[in-house]
Amino acid sequence: MWFFTGPKIVFGPGSVEYLSSLGAKRALVVCDRFLATNGTLDRIKGEIAKGGTSIEVFAEIDPEPLVSRVLEGVELAKRFGPDLIVGLGGGSAMDVTKAIYALYERPDLTVYELTPLVDLKLGKKARLVQIPTTSGTGSETTWATILTEGEGGTKLELAHRDLVAEWAVLDPTLPASMPPKLTADTGADALCHAVESISSEWANPFSDALAKEAVHLLFRDLPRAVKDGSNAEARESVHYAATMAGLSFGNAQVGIGHALGHALGSTLHIPHGRSVGVFLPYAVEFNFKSAKDKFARLAPVLGESTTRDARELSARIRTLWKEIGMSTSLRDIGGISEEAFEKALPEMVTRADQSTCVTANPRMPKSEELTKLFRAAWNGTPVDF
Amino acid sequence: MVQFPSQEWIDQFKELLNKNADYEDAARTWEGDFLFLITPDGPITTPTAFWLDLWHGKCRDAKLLASPTEKSAAFTYEGTYGNWKKLIGKEIDPIKGLLGGQFKLRGAMMKVMRYTRAAKELVETATKIPTDFL
Numbered sequence: 001m002w003f004f005t006g007p008k009i010v011f012g013p014g015s016v017e018y019l020s021s022l023g024a025k026r027a028l029v030v031c032d033r034f035l036a037t038n039g040t041l042d043r044i045k046g047e048i049a050k051g052g053t054s055i056e057v058f059a060e061i062d063p064e065p066l067v068s069r070v071l072e073g074v075e076l077a078k079r080f081g082p083d084l085i086v087g088l089g090g091g092s093a094m095d096v097t098k099a100i101y102a103l104y105e106r107p108d109l110t111v112y113e114l115t116p117l118v119d120l121k122l123g124k125k126a127r128l129v130q131i132p133t134t135s136g137t138g139s140e141t142t143w144a145t146i147l148t149e150g151e152g153g154t155k156l157e158l159a160h161r162d163l164v165a166e167w168a169v170l171d172p173t174l175p176a177s178m179p180p181k182l183t184a185d186t187g188a189d190a191l192c193h194a195v196e197s198i199s200s201e202w203a204n205p206f207s208d209a210l211a212k213e214a215v216h217l218l219f220r221d222l223p224r225a226v227k228d229g230s231n232a233e234a235r236e237s238v239h240y241a242a243t244m245a246g247l248s249f250g251n252a253q254v255g256i257g258h259a260l261g262h263a264l265g266s267t268l269h270i271p272h273g274r275s276v277g278v279f280l281p282y283a284v285e286f287n288f289k290s291a292k293d294k295f296a297r298l299a300p301v302l303g304e305s306t307t308r309d310a311r312e313l314s315a316r317i318r319t320l321w322k323e324i325g326m327s328t329s330l331r332d333i334g335g336i337s338e339e340a341f342e343k344a345l346p347e348m349v350t351r352a353d354q355s356t357c358v359t360a361n362p363r364m365p366k367s368e369e370l371t372k373l374f375r376a377a378w379n380g381t382p383v384d385f
Numbered sequence: 386m387v388q389f390p391s392q393e394w395i396d397q398f399k400e401l402l403n404k405n406a407d408y409e410d411a412a413r414t415w416e417g418d419f420l421f422l423i424t425p426d427g428p429i430t431t432p433t434a435f436w437l438d439l440w441h442g443k444c445r446d447a448k449l450l451a452s453p454t455e456k457s458a459a460f461t462y463e464g465t466y467g468n469w470k471k472l473i474g475k476e477i478d479p480i481k482g483l484l485g486g487q488f489k490l491r492g493a494m495m496k497v498m499r500y501t502r503a504a505k506e507l508v509e510t511a512t513k514i515p516t517d518f519l
Contacts, residue, residue: 001485115494116484354499359480364502
């Protein structure tokens with residue numbers, strides 16, 4: 001027995017106009033700081049206000065958001081009393097929005113109780129809508145929220161099905177202004193979601209179908225979107241692919257690439273897409289023997305010869321990474337000295353080992369194998385163990 | 386073949402778990418005892434519980450309790466007899482079983498979720514016991 005959970009989706013250029021139809025009296029918009037300055041927030045507020053809705057804004061979201069930021073947002077929500085909560089931005093903003101929504105609805109809980117084992121019973125006070133402005137995180141579709149305990153602290157991988165938004169609004173004009181590096185980072189995250197989902201122990205026919213199409217669209221259109229951000233067709237394709245990948249992994253789990261990436265990101269402060277992206281080829285090589293049949297499902301998209309061989313599949317991903325300017329080794333990722341890497345290695349291994357992302361990985365990594373994987377990714381050498 | 390549930394079964398489980406190097410690696414920092422609670426279903430007509438003292442990758446003690454209330458533990462993992470059979474037969478993943486509602490957990494979920502590999506090794510160990518179900 002398993003489930004497939006997702007939000008209702010409104011999509012297409014101009015789909016933010018739907019926000020005026022939600023019939024809300026008071027809307028709290030939670031967004032990245034940057035969006036409050038580049039006109040995006042004003043555009044969204046304008047659409048919501050057309051429905052006669054009062055609006056409050058919490059535009060304090062940074063990358064790698066801290067639990068303390070969530071609590072600030074909850075206090076604002078309690079004072080304002082919204083019947084609609086809108087997450088606007090990348091993964092951080094949407095993850096924080098989920099947590100604010102949950103704790104506004106259930107002030108008797110702490111963030112640590114946002115687990116599948118607690119009967120949350122949300123939706124009594126407000127509706128939740130998510131609007132991604134980047135194309136990669138998939139947070140608009142998932143029941144996960146990733147928060148950081150304190151500066152440099154462990155990432156809390158929280159989840160509950162009640163955290164899935166009622167609506168996801170996919171307006172491809174919103175990510176149109178993303179610079180090439182951010183387009184590449186977020187797109188790489190989306191590809192990781194799709195590839196790790198299809199190789200997951202919890203993969204299912206629904207998640208597989210979405211992952212396959214996401215892989216197809218991302219290999220085809222991500223390089224075009226990175227090279228020419230004004231290419232509306234490529235932007236739209238990548239935006240939808242990211243949501244498909246989100247729906248896929250949200251119902252099947254990610255894997256060891258994300259466990260390694262979260263450990264790297266939280267320890268050495270590398271942006272999420274870049275940190276999970278660099279590990280994907282190594283994760284594929286590590287998992288391949290245990291998930292041959294699963295990777296073979298990508299044959300219609302990537303070709304039979306590519307999906308029959310670990311090295312060919314990982315090489316195909318590395319070629320895409322090079323095309324979009326992503327690093328293929330930790331040494332080349334920038335900003336990490338060998339000394340810093342070695343010093344952080346034991347902590348990163350512990351964090352990866354204790355990540356929920358390994359739960360459904362097709363091959364359970366031992367701690368010594370995690371160390372070897374970090375070293376392989378540092379040196380850019382193949383995984384041969 | 387040993388019967389599940391029985392003291393003989395949990396004795397074998399303890400012995401095999403303490404020989405499982407992968408479990409020892411995955412649970413090397415784990416501290417906390419568990420009640421494995423079997424709720425009435427089919428041939429099991431009264432709640433039945435195993436208690437396991439798990440500490441730093443080893444099982445220090447394990448026993449079939451005379452009553453589930455004989456001991457309290459930091460964590461309780463609870464399911465029907467039918468679902469325990471499926472778990473030991475690897476038809477249910479221990480974590481997916483929690484998310485799907487076939488099993489319930491009492492205790493700090495966040496802590497358990499950091500040891501999912503250890504949880505899988507616990508199940509892997511159970512599958513190695515030649516088990517005779519009721």
